[in-house]
Amino acid sequence: MIVLALDTSGTGCSAAVYDSEAAVVLGRSGADLGKGHAERLMEFVDEALAAAGRTLGDIDRIAVTVGPGSFTGIRVGVAAARGLALALGKPAVGVSTLLVLAEGLRAAAPGKPVLVAIDAKREEIYLQAFDGSGVALGEPDALSVEAARERFSGFEGIVGGSGAHLVAANIEPKPPELIDVAIVAELGALADPASAKPRPLYLRGPDAKPQAGFAIARA
Template identity: 60%
Template sequence: MIVLAIDTAGTGCFAAVYDSATDTVVASAGADIGRGHAEQLMGFIDEALAAAGKVLADIDRIAVTVGPGSFTGIRVGVAAARGFALALNVPAAGITTLAAIAEAAREAHPERAILATIDAKREELYCQSFEADGTPRSEALMLEIPEAQRLFADFDGLICGTAAKHLTDPPLENAAQTDLTDIRLVGRLGAAADPSQGKPSPLYLRGPDVKSQAGFAVARA
């Protein structure tokens, strides 16, 4: 299966052509851009396809990160994935960033349960636990640090991700310091996903930072 994998849920903007038969990325393109996902994503997709020697008609499935992460980035990636899936008449799978983090940890530690974490800032964490086989053990949650520490105090597996330092005693010295997702694992999880799960939808866990200033609204005539 040839999967077009898209990741715009964090500061990175990446696209890759993934081959599930060999569990490899045939070609990829992208960069850690911070902002501007909408302006650059299509160019990265074209670049990845060209480098792989593929065209859109060769794609069997779309996989996209759906969050939690950057509110605007998630919207851009999900909209693109749903548009391609509709145009190509292929399934699209939404992959959470927490699932991708857990999959990376499972590759290195295949026999252990995983607690995937992301630093959500504002003294809050995104967390989700997974069994050793990758099955979710809990829902994806946004928790204040003390609540997360209480909830996962007796976690019996490996804690990983950018917020792991808040949940281990002593703090992990080598905890990940980036929210960049391995695009190969997005492709792998997308290829393994149930195509009947429906269209990918954003997983925000937190509302947008920008809110309308209702007190300054002008009354309609």
């Protein structure tokens, strides 16, 4: 199976072409943009396909990160994945950013439980714990820093992600990690299209709120 993986869930914007039978990334492209994902994503898709020596017609499945993360970025990626799936007549699947980060942590410490914590700003954290085999130990959640510390005070395992220092006092703050689009592709190849629909996973409401005073009355 040839998988086209997309990530726009954070500051990074990337695409990869993955051969699941050979378990190898055939081509990838991307950059840490900060903003402008919508303008650059298809450029990176074209570059990844060119590097892989493939065309969109060769793609069997599209995988995309669905969050939690940047509201705007998630919308861009999910919309692109759905559009490509419709145009190609191929399935699209969604992959959680928490699961992607967990798999990266597990690769560095095989067999150990992991807790992924993403700094959601506003004194909140997105988090989810996984056992040593990568099975989720609960649903993804958005908690206050205080509530997260209390819930996971006795966690025995690896704590990682941009919010790790907010949960565990002995961890130094680090810049937000870029999502590894190769892991997105691997997880996307394993996902069940019937249950892993590409739906945004926001966990909380958007930071930007409509200004009622500037609303336009409907005719």
